[in-house]
Amino acid sequence: MRIACVGGGPAGLYFAILMKRRDATSEVTVYERNPPKRTQGWGVVYWNDLVESLQAADSTSAAAICANSVKWTDQGLHLRGRWTLHSGRGGYGIGRHRLLELLTARAIELGVRVVYDTDICDVRQVCHADLVVAADGSGSALRRNAADRFSTSISTGRNKYIWLGSTKVLDTFTFALVRTPAGWIWFHGYAHDGETSTCVVECPPETWSGLGFDRCDARQAVDMLEPLFADVLEDHPLLLGESSWLNFRTVRNEHWHDGNLVLMGDAAHTTHFTIGSGTKLALQDAIALSESLGEHHDLETALSAYGQGRREALRQPQSEARCSAAWFENIERYVGLGDIQLFLLLRERRSPLLARIPPLLYYRLHMLAEKVPALRRLRRWIGPPARAVYSRWRY
Ligand SMILES: Cc1cc2nc3c(=O)[nH]c(=O)nc-3n(C[C@H](O)[C@H](O)[C@H](O)COP(=O)(O)OP(=O)(O)OC[C@H]3O[C@@H](n4cnc5c(N)ncnc54)[C@H](O)[C@@H]3O)c2cc1C
Known part of the structure; x- marks a missing residue:
């Protein structure tokens, strides 16, 4: 089988790994528009349920991912100069760069061809393939070209967010809320390696324009955000990387395949970042499709079964993501309560x-x-x- 995975993110790379493991004679190519080692965003979190799925699917990459992750147990709310902490089972953080590096190395070791600097916007560019996987992220060009056949719907969140890093190594999963004269602003933060944390800064549009972020570039915004969070970050700088202010876009598709073109990961669905599940769901899509292809010899049947199974599995996380996004969009409803x-x-x-x-x-x-x-x-x-x-x- 000749497989073209468009997009070298977690979904595309992991699916390539699993298909090569399943059948070493298949030709699997991952096409990535960026050069090597270039990706958006900082770290992501995950929990034990993902570790179990990864161990069952490919113990080699699971071991590498776990060895390169940091564990956190406590969650903390930092508000009005005070910490409220909760100890629980916790989860893990890993840098996106590192995760992609590990998946790429494993894919190449298994014989996957990874082609960089190649923008695939039209399925005709990969017409030699028996199966084309659109793992090209939430803005997927392959999906956009056939949006009516996938019945795509996209809704845009109200709040603004920017995906930043910091040299402060947070030892708890941190929610830091700050009241400014223009309104509330906060970050969701966690360590993702021994030297860096992720800080996703979020605020309502009123705070965003009230603080002047609509009139300055992202670099200047970071300079303005640092003093707001200096207390909790203990004067460590915020790191911009390639990020910019965005509104979260929730993507849904009623159909997940069209002929031999199939959607996977963020191209198929997004879940709000405040439940930290998009990467897990993308990797689980890859597992589900590779299993479905193993179970059904007919491509159409395999793709239909994959889409149906994953749409059902997504119902709960999508509901949770909607509620979670709405919680932050209505934060005024809660901020008057006591800290606990x-x-x-x-x-x-x-x-x-x-x-x-x-x-x-x-x-x-x-x-x-x-x-x-x-x-x-x-x-x-x-x-x-x-x-x-x-x-x-x-x-
Ligand atoms: C602020 C924020 C925080 C998040 N935190 C978490 C978290 O804590 N935990 C978690 O599980 N998830 C988190 N996520 C979600 C997670 O990042 C995504 O769900 C995940 O990256 C999806 O993987 P993917 O492979 O489907 O898409 P992507 O990671 O977007 O990868 C798509 C790839 O396709 C490439 N591409 C795009 N177009 C083309 C083209 N035309 N040709 C070739 N290549 C192309 C892109 O360059 C990219 O490399 C977060 C998301 C955001 C925005």
Whole structure:
């Protein structure tokens, strides 16, 4: 089989690895428009569920990814100069550069051809392939060309965000909220290697224009953001990389393949960055498609089964992502609460119930549910399973 993966992000590279493992005689090529070692963004987080999927799919790359990740256990809210901490099971952080480097090395070791500086905007450029995988990210040109056949819908989030780094190595997964004269601004931060952290800065459009970010470039914006977060970052600089201010775009597709062209990762779906799942879902897409191709000999059947299975699997994370994005878009609803209440509701932001009842009532019900098993069952029935374990609070 001749396979063309368009896009050398996590989805394209991982799918190439899995297909080469499945059948060493297949010809697998990854086409990436950027030169080697160039990518957008800083680090990403993931949890044990992904580690388990990766270990089952390819233990070699799983071991390399784990060895190059940092573990965090606590989550912290930094607000009004105070920390509220919660210890839980935690997760992992890894730099995107490092992740792509590891996946590329593994792909090449298995015999995948990785071609850089090659922009594939039209399937006719890869017409020799039996299967073309559009793993070209949320702005996918291959998807755009056939948007009506995929029934693509894209909605744009209200808040502004910029994906930054910092030389401050955060030892907790950190939410830092700052009130400015123009409104609230915050970052979601975590270490992704021994020297650097990721800081995704987010704010409502009113804060963004009120602070003048609409009238300056990203470099100047970083200079203005540093003093706002100097306290929590202990005067460490913020790092820009190739980032710019954006509004998050949620991509959905009703159909995931058209002939031998199939969507994967962000090209097929995006989930808001505040649930930190896009990379995991992209890698799981790759696993699902390679398994479906192994199970079904007919390409059409394999692609249909893959699309259907993944659309079902995505229902829960997409619902959680919608609720989480809305939580941050309606932050004024929560910021008047006490620190512990606010932090608990921040950690409960995936629940569809939270937006529907007064925050304080939700908080009280939650605390009561911790003590009364019948209420815990009711809460599970109303909202998504409560994944958080509230083991310890401290100042
Ligand atoms: C601020 C932010 C924070 C995030 N944090 C997390 C997190 O903590 N955890 C997590 O799991 N996910 C996170 N994500 C999501 C994650 O980054 C994406 O879901 C993931 O990168 C998707 O992988 P992908 O391979 O589908 O697409 P991408 O990573 O976007 O890769 C697509 C590749 O295709 C290439 N390409 C594009 N067009 C062409 C073309 N025409 N020809 C050839 N190549 C092309 C691009 O250069 C790119 O290399 C975050 C996203 C954002 C925006």
